[in-house]
Amino acid sequence: MLVNFRRTRSGLEFSEIGLGCMNLPENYQLASEIMDSAINQGINYFDTADLYNKGKNEELIGKFLKEHHKRNDVLIGSKVGNEFNFEDDDVKWNPSRNHILNSVKESLRRLKIDYLDLYMLHGGTMEDDKDETIDAFNTLKNDGLIRAYGISSIRPNVISYYLKHSDIDVIMMQFNMLDNRPEMLTDTIAEHDVKILARGPVMKGLLTDHYSEVVDKKFSKGILDYSKDELTQILSKAAMDSPLTESTMSYLLNHPVASIVCGASSPDQLQTNLAHYEQIKNSAANSTRDYFKNIDYQDHLS
Ligand SMILES: NC(=O)c1ccc[n+]([C@@H]2O[C@H](COP(=O)([O-])OP(=O)(O)OC[C@H]3O[C@@H](n4cnc5c(N)ncnc54)[C@H](OP(=O)(O)O)[C@@H]3O)[C@@H](O)[C@H]2O)c1
Structure with a gap:
């Protein structure tokens, strides 16, 4: 696929479209089937973090990259800031x-690679010594250990x-049709020539054909400004126009989103999502x- x-x-x-590796099964065979299929179909971004499964997620990816000789086929992004x-x-x-x-x-040791394409701060507060953090990322970039850096923050x-x-x-x-809070920030982000990595694009399955089961299973208390009943109503109405995954993807691609x-x-979920893309x-x-x-975001405004 192109x-x-x-x-x-x-x-x-x-x-x-990138692959969020946090959700990969721990079973190596199954995880490597998903990663292999992702690469074969044109995905080149793998997203992980040191915290995911306390380093085991990075190890899973590292094993795959080494055994399948795929390091040069993907951009690897990891995250830092949580000491465990x-x-x-x-x-x-x-x-x-x-x-x-x-x-x-x-992270490089677990991933069995020499450099990260992307290193992100995994959160962050106004109370942090932010200039010290920025200086550390710039040092890593100058030393060639990372190609670029970013933050994961809402x-x-x-x-x-x-x-x-x-x-x-x-x-x-987190950015999708339901959680559209980033719309408040997209113009400013674009003005700075920065792009968004949209996580949660299908909102844990809510924005898929399976929304009804997902509401029952994962969102029985509702989410954001929606009660459970409101969610079901709005999703069933929106799904009549076009498949929810297609709508949320096309919405995101019309914003300054890199991936x-x-x-x-x-493997089925990956396949379905790629078919919608x-x-x-x-x-x-x-x-x-x-x-x-x-x-709109309500907290951490100033
Ligand atoms: N703070 C951070 O930096 C942060 C936080 C969260 C995530 N992330 C990154 O972003 C990635 C994506 O985040 P996310 O997991 O919240 O996003 P998501 O893509 O909205 O949700 C993924 C989950 O949705 C369900 N799903 C996906 N496709 C489906 C389909 N076609 N049909 C039915 N269900 C489907 C699956 O749930 P089931 O497994 O239950 O079936 C899957 O595990 C993560 O893997 C991670 O790399 C970063």
Whole structure:
């Protein structure tokens, strides 16, 4: 399949659909089937983080890349900032220079690669010493250990700081037709020549043909400004126009998004999502988004 690419300011060419590796099965055979199929169909972005399964997600990807000789076929993005240990579930936020410079080595070791294409701060607050964090990312970039950096954040105040004071390529944020809060920020992000990595594009399965079961299973208390009943009503109405996955993808591609980072826990899900992408990749956004409420970020504004 032909997947289109989008370029970021440091010259990284992201496939419009990426693979969110957090959701990969722990079973290596099944996970490698998904990764192999993704690459064969034109996906070139694999998204992971040191925290996912406490390093095991990076190890799974590393094993696959090495055994299948695929390092040069993909951009690998990982994330840092959560200090974890193997004894208990305690996770401590640590965006310090030392932690970042040490953690990158651990991620590279687990991934069995020499450099990361993208390294993202896995969150962040206004209270952090943000300039120290930025300095650490710039050091890694100058040293050739990463090609570009970014942040994963849904805090407008943190995003604004990084847009003004750093050379980030991308911001990863939950973004889809239901969670359309990033619309508040897309113009500013584009003005800074930065692009979005859209996580949660199918909202854990809500924006798929299986929305009805997913509402019952995962969203029985509703989500954002929607009660459970409202969700079911709005999704069934929107699904009558066109498949929800196609609508959310086409909506995202009409924003400054570098890649739609879809999670898939089975080869079938990947296949279905890619088939939906194939349907809309060169088309204009449809108007399905208009069924959904306009939602704004309420916290961390200044
Ligand atoms: N803070 C952060 O930086 C952060 C946070 C979250 C995620 N991420 C990244 O973003 C990626 C995507 O995030 P996400 O998992 O929230 O996104 P998502 O793509 O909206 O959800 C993925 C899940 O949706 C379900 N799904 C996917 N395709 C489906 C289909 N065709 N039919 C039915 N269900 C389907 C599956 O759930 P089941 O497995 O239950 O079937 C799958 O695990 C992650 O893998 C991770 O790399 C980053």
